[in-house]
Amino acid sequence: MxxxxxxxxxxxxxxxxxxxxxxxxxxxxxxxxxxxxxxxxxxxxxxxxxxxxxxxxxxxxxxxxxxxxxxxxxxxxxxxxxxxxxxxxxxxxxxxxxxxxxxxxxxxxxxxxxxxxxxxxxxxxxxxxxxxxxxxxxxxxxxxxxxxxxxxxxxxxxxxxxxxxxxxxxxxxxxxxxxxxxxxxxxxxxxxxxxxxxxxxxxxxxxxxxxxxxxxxxxxxxxxxxxxxxRLATRDELTDLLNRRALNAIAERDLARALRQQQPLCLAFIDLDHFKRLNDNHGHSFGDQVLRIFADSWQGQLRASDVLARYGGEEFVLLLPDTDAGEARILLDRARASVAAADIRDGDVPVPLTFSAGLAQAQAGDDVDSLLGRADQALYRAKTSGRDQVFVWEPGAFAAAPGTQASSQR
Missing domain, CATH: 1.20.1070 (Rhopdopsin 7-helix transmembrane proteins)
Incomplete structure (x- = not known):
């Protein structure tokens, strides 16, 4: 031992x-x-x-x-x-x-x-x-x-x-x-x-x-x-775009900066036309695919400071800092033409896709809700005027805010 x-x-x-x-x-x-x-x-x-x-x-x-x-x-x-x-x-x-x-x-x-x-x-x-x-x-x-x-x-x-x-x-x-x-x-x-x-x-x-x-x-x-x-807290799981919560936080920051520095800022409310009909005719899985295609179609068209977010369902919001209404209108019309020309098919069946947009430029005294409200009014006018177009909110051009009236037209 x-x-x-x-x-x-x-x-x-x-x-x-x-x-x-x-x-x-x-x-x-x-x-x-x-x-x-x-x-x-x-x-x-x-x-x-x-x-x-x-x-x-x-x-x-x-x-x-x-x-x-x-x-x-x-x-x-x-x-x-x-x-x-x-x-x-x-x-x-x-x-x-x-x-x-x-x-x-x-x-x-x-x-x-x-x-x-x-x-x-x-x-x-x-x-x-x-x-x-x-x-x-x-x-x-x-x-x-x-x-x-x-x-x-x-x-x-x-x-x-x-x-x-x-x-x-x-x-x-x-x-x-x-x-x-x-x-x-x-x-x-x-x-x-x-x-x-x-x-x-x-x-x-x-x-x-x-x-x-x-x-x-x-x-x-x-x-x-x-x-x-x-990422789940700030991103939409389906499209990988920012979600509503993340958009609101960024929009509050960018809007405050724009008003403080007296720089232009625009916000667009975007809605895919007849999306409910597309879901009914082709199924929700195909509808999800279309949402992803729409989100991907903006790649290369936006600057690093621009923000595209999925607001809910087929609704999207585009935030454009340092951009006036005229410049934003050109961007949206170019994107609208690009989406309309996209070759989207369910099997061999072509599926047309268009969107309508309401555009509003920030003005003194705005907060995010008032800016979104004016963009929603413009979107309502785009929907009731035939869809597949962009309307810009202008002072005196719209009646009282329609609230969720635009949703009923989609």
């Missing part, structure tokens, strides 16, 4: 225990992300393998020797499978039975044929050193996940160090076997101490790396969900 107490294997066991506990916590907090479950299983399997090997050192049992070596290799293989799962690659499940089976075959032969311990050490180290190569190549070359790229490099370098040290250990084992050197107690052997002094720290560094990979992915996913939530 004294030899075990002073053996680096006990320190290694404590480090692996810390890794296993940390990996369990990582798995618990990161569910359902793929990968940590394998690392948790790897940590506890490694501990089981080391404890079985310690049992062999105490009792000299061949069974514990075989199972201890097999358990440690199985733990290392599970760690590598976690990397493949985390990166979304097909799992090379064969590495577990192949590495464990090959080691057990040589290990059993060692006890049956009275083999050489240095040769067995070389076999174990060769298998353990070659195991990570697939994962190392994947980690160092994969650039698909930019959020976890720095941690991937850390894990790849750690495994490369682990592999190099372990293969060096195997070389010394084969070398001592070929020279038929006398048996040296494990705690006095360079080949035995090499992995505990260098390979095990590399494995710990690798676990730190996979923990960072997991946390970086969680943070990136959280940011993505946050951006998606902000």
């Amino acid at each position: 004294l030899a075990i107490y002073f053996s680096p294997m006990l320190l290694g066991l404590m480090l692996l225990l810390a890794i296993a506990v940390a990996a369990t916590a990582l798995w618990y907090v990161s569910r359902p992300y793929a990968g940590p479950a394998f690392w948790m299983a790897s940590g506890w399997t490694l501990i089981l393998g080391v404890m079985l090997f310690i049992g062999f050192m105490v009792t000299g049992s061949p069974v514990l020797n075989v199972l201890g070596n097999a358990g440690q290799l199985a733990g290392e293989a599970l760690f590598l499978l976690g990397i493949f799962r985390f990166l979304g690659r097909p799992l090379p499940l064969w590495i577990v039975p192949a590495s464990v089976g090959l080691m057990m075959a040589f290990n059993i032969r060692y006890w049956v044929v009275d083999g050489n311990s240095d040769f067995l050490l070389g076999v174990y180290s060769t298998i353990a050193g070659l195991l990570p190569l697939q994962a190392i190549w994947l980690l160092l070359h994969s650039r698909a996940d930019r959020a976890t790229r720095p941690a991937q490099l850390l894990v790849g370098v750690s495994l490369l160090l682990y592999s190099g040290v372990t293969l060096l250990r195997g070389y010394h084992g084969y070398h001592d076997w070929l020279l038929d050197r006398p048996y040296i107690p494990p705690h006095q052997s360079f080949s035995y101490l090499l992995p505990y002094n260098f390979a095990l720290p590399a494995l710990v560094m690798g676990f730190v790396g996979v923990t960072l990979m997991t946390m970086q992915r969680i943070l990136a996913s959280s940011r993505e969900h946050e951006e998606r939530a902000q």
Whole structure:
């Protein structure tokens, strides 16, 4: 027992225990992300393998020797499978039975044929050193996940160090076997101490790396969900245009600036003609497609400061800062002609599409509601005068605001 107490294997066991506990916590907090479950299983399997090997050192049992070596290799293989799962690659499940089976075959032969311990050490180290190569190549070359790229490099370098040290250990084992050197107690052997002094720290560094990979992915996913939530709060899901809430906020800001600086600003209320009839004749799915086509048709026609928003249903609002009514009228007529000329078909059946628009220019004392109200009055006149046209609100040209009368004409 004294030899075990002073053996680096006990320190290694404590480090692996810390890794296993940390990996369990990582798995618990990161569910359902793929990968940590394998690392948790790897940590506890490694501990089981080391404890079985310690049992062999105490009792000299061949069974514990075989199972201890097999358990440690199985733990290392599970760690590598976690990397493949985390990166979304097909799992090379064969590495577990192949590495464990090959080691057990040589290990059993060692006890049956009275083999050489240095040769067995070389076999174990060769298998353990070659195991990570697939994962190392994947980690160092994969650039698909930019959020976890720095941690991937850390894990790849750690495994490369682990592999190099372990293969060096195997070389010394084969070398001592070929020279038929006398048996040296494990705690006095360079080949035995090499992995505990260098390979095990590399494995710990690798676990730190996979923990960072997991946390970086969680943070990136959280940011993505946050951006998606902000986008849903300001964007129309169907057309990807701004929604009414976002429009009102921008319009309040731009209108206040325009009135303060005495700069022109126009707002247009746009409504697709006979859209209810289109839905009835062609179905709501086709109607949704038409709304997307209409929204996309404005690409390239608007400046960075212009805002097109879906106000609701087939209604859209166009906000044009630093634009007077004459300039806005030209833009709307050009867009109206472009939409009318679009080749929209339901199968082989052509579907005509036009829109009507009411246009109002900001004036002193306006707020967003009064500006929208005047644009809605102009839209009502465009609808009642035959549709497929743009009307500009002018002082004295309209009766009292019709409220939602325009809607009844659509």
